[in-house]
Amino acid sequence: MYILTQSEKVVRIPPADLKEDIEAVIGELTKSAYEGKFGEDGTMTVLISNVETVGPGRIVHGDGAVYQTVKYDQLAFKPKDNEIIEGIICEVVKFGAFVRFGPIDGLLHISQVMDDRVDIDSENQRLVGKDSGRFLAIGDKVRARVVSIDINEKNPEDSKIGLTMRQPGLGKLEWIDDDQKKKEESKGDTK
Numbered sequence: 001m002y003i004l005t006q007s008e009k010v011v012r013i014p015p016a017d018l019k020e021d022i023e024a025v026i027g028e029l030t031k032s033a034y035e036g037k038f039g040e041d042g043t044m045t046v047l048i049s050n051v052e053t054v055g056p057g058r059i060v061h062g063d064g065a066v067y068q069t070v071k072y073d074q075l076a077f078k079p080k081d082n083e084i085i086e087g088i089i090c091e092v093v094k095f096g097a098f099v100r101f102g103p104i105d106g107l108l109h110i111s112q113v114m115d116d117r118v119d120i121d122s123e124n125q126r127l128v129g130k131d132s133g134r135f136l137a138i139g140d141k142v143r144a145r146v147v148s149i150d151i152n153e154k155n156p157e158d159s160k161i162g163l164t165m166r167q168p169g170l171g172k173l174e175w176i177d178d179d180q181k182k183k184e185e186s187k188g189d190t191k
């Protein structure tokens with residue numbers, strides 16, 4: 001999910017910024033150009049640090065800007081298929097719930113919440129299991145598995161990541177703890 005790597009890219013320095021502290025300008029331009037954006041390999045750069053220039057910059061005729069190659073350390077985020085994630089319910093909608101994990105949200109479709117029929121309590125912003133009475137609400141911490149990934153590199157907010165909690169060891173963290181306690185109690189009763 002999170003990776004510490006080093007990257008090398010080109011930054012455009014407008015002519016007006018060439019009068020200022022060039023190292024600070026290059027650092028800020030690098031962050032604004034690449035932080036929060038997806039790369040060609042599907043990783044999102046979350047944080048950039050230790051920006052260094054590599055070689056001389058070049059000026060493109062007719063532009064006047066300097067194109068400078070920079071090298072930097074980055075904290076990158078890349079969701080993987082079948083990866084187990086922990087996140088927080090950030091929105092409940094009529095077709096499921098959105099789980100925020102890392103810098104993006106994943107969709108937990110209503111059919112993937114639990115092995116119970118799930119009803120929507122739109123007044124209280126909850127998903128409720130009909131037989132179990134278990135519910136999910138905004139702010140609940142959950143453990144889920146990534147089942148599909150469709151990254152939109154141009155607009156990360158439009159990326160689609162599908163999640164499921166319909167397997168043992170997944171679900172609202174309270175449910176997982178309750179299930180574990182019941183399992184331990186049933187083992188104790190058989191002795």
